[in-house]
Amino acid sequence: MTGIVDYNAGNIRSVELALLSLGVEYRISKNPKDLEGSDRLIFPGVGEAKFAMQELRKTGFDAFLKDWAAADKPLLGVCLGSQIIFDHSEEGDTACLGLIPGRIRRFPENFRGIGLKVPHMGWNDIAYANGGSPLFDGVPEGRDFYFVHSYYIDPADPKAISATADYGFPVPCAIKRGNLEAVQFHPEKSSLAGLRLLSNFCGKTWGGPAC
DSSP states (O other): OEEEEOSSSSOHHHHHHHHHHHTOOEEEESSGGGGTTOSEEEEOOOSOHHHHHHHHHHHTHHHHHHHHHHTTOOEEEETHHHHTTSSEETTTTEEOOOSSSEEEEEOOGGGGGGTOOSSEEEEEEEEEOTTOOGGGTTOOTTOEEEEEESEEEEESSGGGEEEEEESSSEEEEEEEETTEEEESSBGGGSHHHHHHHHHHHTTOOOOSOOO
């Protein structure tokens, strides 16, 4: 069973539709107790870091996610959920969950001077780092994924980076530490490559075409 964390800051419906298309059994809840028996968790998110952390504390998901990660249970952060697993975000000067050491930084303003817009929005191909991750099994390097973000992941340990996207510099876009993985892009909006990634995470045999 795959649990989906609903803390009023997630792109829940698009994740749900992706799992439905894959035939994955899942449960969505705003109550951590409902997800305790899950085999794995998807932690999606869109929006602002400070609001998201307020909602996590209000619902008790902050402590739940810390305990889940400490037990090394499978967890996949998506977009904002890939950011607030770190120690601190420059967005609203926000203390985050601290599941992985590192900070979330805003793209530099001078990007506009070299023709790069903020937010980084749209399709971008990825390159694997540090051997990649089984999360990407069946997804050839260079495949495009869909991004929407103004802040980027800056882990304390660069060995935690499993993939990058080129946006003025190699932007970390996938992280792996034990059974904790996170992706800055939206797999649920990234066509076959994204569905393949979700299928891999959920332990579902891929029945679709080659990516």
